[in-house]
Amino acid sequence: MDALGSSDPSGPSTLCFPELNQSCPKPFLSPSAALLRLALLCTVPPLTVTLNLLVIMAVAHFRQLHTPTNLLLLSLAVSDLLVGLVLMPGEMLRESGCWLLGELVCALYLYVAYVAVSASVIDMVLISVDRYVAICDPLHYSQRVTMRRVSVGVACSWAFSFLYTALILKDNLLYPERTRTCWGECMLVFDFVSAAVDVFVGFILPVGLILAINLVVLVVALSQARAMRVQVVAHASQRVARRPQLKAARSLGVLVGIFLLCFTPYQCFSLVGGDLLQSPVASFLVFLVYVNSCVNPLVYALFYPWFRKAVRLIVTLRIFHADSCQAIMS
Template sequence: MEVEDGAELCFPQLLNTSCRKPTTSLPETILITIVLYFISVFTAALNLLVIIAVSHFRQLHTPTNILLLSLAVSDFLMGLLVIPGELVLRTSCWLFGDIVCTLCGYTSFIIMSSSIGDMVLISVDRYVAICDPLHYTTRVTVKTVKVCVCLCWLGAALYNCPFLKDNLIKPDSFNSCHGECVSVINHIAGAVDLFISFIVPISVIVVLYTRVFVVAVSQARAMRSHITAVTLQLSVNQKKKKSELKAARTLGVLVVVFLICFCPYYCVTLAGGYLPNSVFVSSVHCLFFLNSCLNPLIYALFYSWFRKAVKLIVSLQILQPGSCETNIL
């Protein structure tokens, strides 16, 4: 009997301090492993394509694409680090020590915060482009956007420090046994974090995109009612305006998918201990991770430049001299 008990422990040699191995059923374990594994691989691979495309082709170095690059970095790290860590926690014991556990938890919070920050920046970018197009080129420059992206990542790192202070100072303070990896935020800090990192950003995103949608509809009607172009300049302006509207629709889809994937996760987080660790909770977490995989698919569906860039990357044509100057648009 003692041997059987020892076989169920994460560290059989530590009988009194070792955690027991997860007791999920075999079918559930297999399902979670397969789903999270494929989400992880496809998320990392697809977002790596976005990172290479925007970084390599000079024609893609626009303010909007810089924001998409930052979001792709967040999603890539989600697929490379966060999802595999979640897979380990759900299917086996944590064998990498308390310090790595704390760093993984801290990194996960940074990636989540930066993703939300990127979505807010994307909404602001589209708001200025559609609602104040005359000042867009002067207010939203590549340099300005790069500074905003850097501040977003730095802010995400600094913002999460107070919430995880106890975990960072003493990594093993919340682990009840060896083989466990837990990051704990007290109820007050959790409520503040929920308000600052979810309610406020989501409200900003919804308000800005509602305004963008209203203006975009009115502009689309105005262009349809315009019968002939008076001058070439007017024709060029209309073409540019159509491009901005198309970008707004594409990024609008991106934002809607983001809200669909993130809202259930934060609702479950808000419910906390009131929900059992059920298949429903696992499905919500998978939906949350799936968002990082869906973003590149949205680019592939709506952006011809991304499809063309992928062909050049996969065929290794980007290794040729001067390929960064390729006409990708």
């Protein structure tokens, strides 16, 4: 009877903070669910952090990789690194039902989470623009897409993410105590105006741009493919010149496509609102968004030989050799 009595909902063992009257109750987790959560926490975040660190080290170290396209991939890797380092562990702790790190850390966690996701979305828009220029105007690509312009674009995207998130989460940052109903809770609270602005600016506008740009790219790429088949001999040199840009553009297209597959379902589901967001389906869709940050480096490994070679040099510690930054990666 004593053993049964320990599971009494009113008992202190079921509260996040037993010493507080307004403590949130601990949710019940079956042994299998607890084991699955632990397995995910021990595998996916470390893998995400490791893979994105490899991308950052590769692009930063090897001079041949200092290109406008790779700078965009570097920015994306930084946001994905934040997802693996902060968002994944924090979200698993938050969804466990007992937030033990306090209101201030909760507010900062939600801020970093929004900054990382916002920066990722803007990076995908910039990657789509890069792909558009490479396909639709390949002869002027090197003049239009320069390191200086891409650097300014990346800096502006991060600055916008920090400012936009601060405005959207203003109440959560200034008055974190207003967002909780009990101790041990970490909730994101929006008013109607902020929620409407976030849906438009954070989802509808960027995803609309990504879809529109990539639709144009697809149409142009198909027309170019038909033209190339007809003029193989007459324009052989031009075809060879375009081939690296076309290959890079296809790889970036796969990256954007996977992003949309991982990101769009949760955003569409979240528009429903209400209690549905607490369902197991929502938890899976949130996890799908985060897994995208782990999948991106795997896309690089699949499509980019330079990434595979860079990983070999990093893992074998040959990057510490003299002039290793001058290594030929292609």
